[in-house]
Amino acid sequence: MRLNLLAGLFAATVCLAVALPSAAAERSAPTIGQQREGVLFWTQAQREARFPRMYELFPSDRAAHGAQVHALPQGRPLAVAGRDASAWLAGYMDRYHIAGVMVLEDGRVRLQRYAKGFGPDRRWTSFSVAKSVTSTLLGIALQQGYIHSMGDTLGSYIPELRGSAYADVTVQQLLTMTSGVRWNEDYADARSDVAQMYLGACADGRAHVLSYLMKMPRQWPAGTHWNYNTAETDLLGILVQRATHRSLAAYLSQTLWQPYGMAADAYWIKDECDGSDTGGSGLSATLGDYARLGQFMLDGGRIGGKPVIAQAWLQGAVHRQTGVDEPGRGYGYLWWTDTDGSYAAIGIFGQMVYVDPARKLVIAQVAAWPQATGKALVQARREFVAAIKRAVDDEGKPASP
Structure with missing residues (x-):
């Protein structure tokens, strides 16, 4: 209490x-850091009003889109068996404060709906969906030679970590959240690490997370224990930015946003201490461009038929590398994996980019859940995804005589 x-x-x-x-x-x-931590404790009205404006409320870098747009042609409307699809979807979105949903099948829009004043031209913050994007940028940097190997240690890219518990942690261990360093990711606890990591004063021009993580002790041997940690994905963002000598937003624009054909600029929130983009959260984009991100992954990380991501990264990213706290689910390289071969980028308060290769499906969702996460909220999202899958499967069944 x-x-x-x-x-x-x-x-x-x-x-x-x-x-x-x-x-x-x-x-x-x-401070900006204190305001960012305060987001975890916003009221429902504040979340719904501010999630579309995060890049205006906090210092951000722009990821410019290009002249060519990857088209998302309209497909046949998706019918949900036994239900009025429109009413069912409206009920789901109203109950769970969903602002937008888009379903692509084989690159075509099968379902699209907006609520809460949100629309196709507006952006919505992604929270931890950004983690998966940062990981994807690392896969591109690996392909381009900026990252030499996923077996490299963090200290070789970020000298400030030498002498800390992170010095000999590998890039791959950072990607799988198996560093073994102690961390508490309780979003409801104002004293947890995730609620404290941006609160300290800036020191020596280092990003907040560097100053915070340099002091953290080891709890398990590296590579032996999965523990969800947002600060480590900020750390991954610093690694990518130092290796490529570009902000995450600039690198995203040059390697993915423009070449693949995103339809609108995206924005990435910056750390107030060193100006780096925070890899674990802070990316804002349109619902359609989140869906295009999923389609890019479904396309095998290819642009114009050519792979732009290292295959070693891609195979690891979308397949289970470590177990998590939930039976049957796994974790790849900052992408969540399911037993049926599907994988997803998932953020608190209901954000999601879900990819189902077997059905050629992409499901994008942006939301303002009434709390960061919870069993009932997660279950409702899973049931929504399952309903979409059943609707697609039912179309392939022969009609009853």
């Missing part, structure tokens, strides 16, 4: 400080 009260007071402080007059703000305004 006391912890929840502290979290509420912290969130209220963040929200009030943003609205104070300038003179008072100079004395008491929270």
Whole structure:
């Protein structure tokens, strides 16, 4: 109870400080890092109003789109057996605060719906979907030779980590969240690591996560234990940016957003201390471009018929590399995997890019769940995905005589 009260007071402080007059703000305004941590404790109304504007609320880099657009032609509307598809979808979206859903089959739009004032031209923050994008950029950097090997140690790319618990952790272990370094990712706990990692003062021009992670102790031998850790994906983002000498947004634009044909600019939130883009969250894009990202993965990481991602990364990314806390599910290289060969980029508050190669399906969803995560919310999302799969499968069955 006391912890929840502290979290509420912290969130209220963040929200009030943003609205104070300038003179008072100079004395008491929270730092950018504090404001970012405050997002975890926003009210429902704040989430729905601000998730489409994150790149306006926080310093961000632009990932420019190009002149050519990867078309998403309209396909035959998807029928959900035994239900009024429109009413069923509207009910799902209203109950779980879903702002947009798009389903592609073989590159064609089978289902598309928006709510809560959201629309095709607006962007929505992705939270941990960004982790999967950062991992994808590493796969491209590996293909282009900026990253030499996934067996490289982090200390060889980020000298500040030498002498820390991360010095000998490999790129592959970072990709699978098996560093073995202690971490608490409880989104409801204002004292957890994930709620604290951006709160400290900037030091020596280092990104928040570098200063935070340099001090963390080892809990398990590297490579032996999976533990979900957002800061480590920020760390992966720093690695990619240092290796390529470009921001994540610039590299995303040059290697994927423009060449593949995304329809609108994307934006990536920057760390206030060193200006690097935060690889674990902060990417905003349109629903259609999230769907195009899934289609790019379904296409095998190819643009114009040519692979742009290292095959070693691609095979590891979309297949189970380590077990997780849920039976039957796994984790690849910052992509979640399922036993049927499907895989997904998943973010808190209901964000998702789901890829089902067997059915040639992509399902993109953006949302403002009433809490970061929870069993009932996750189950509802799974049931929605399962319903879409059944609808596609039912179309392939012969008609009853």
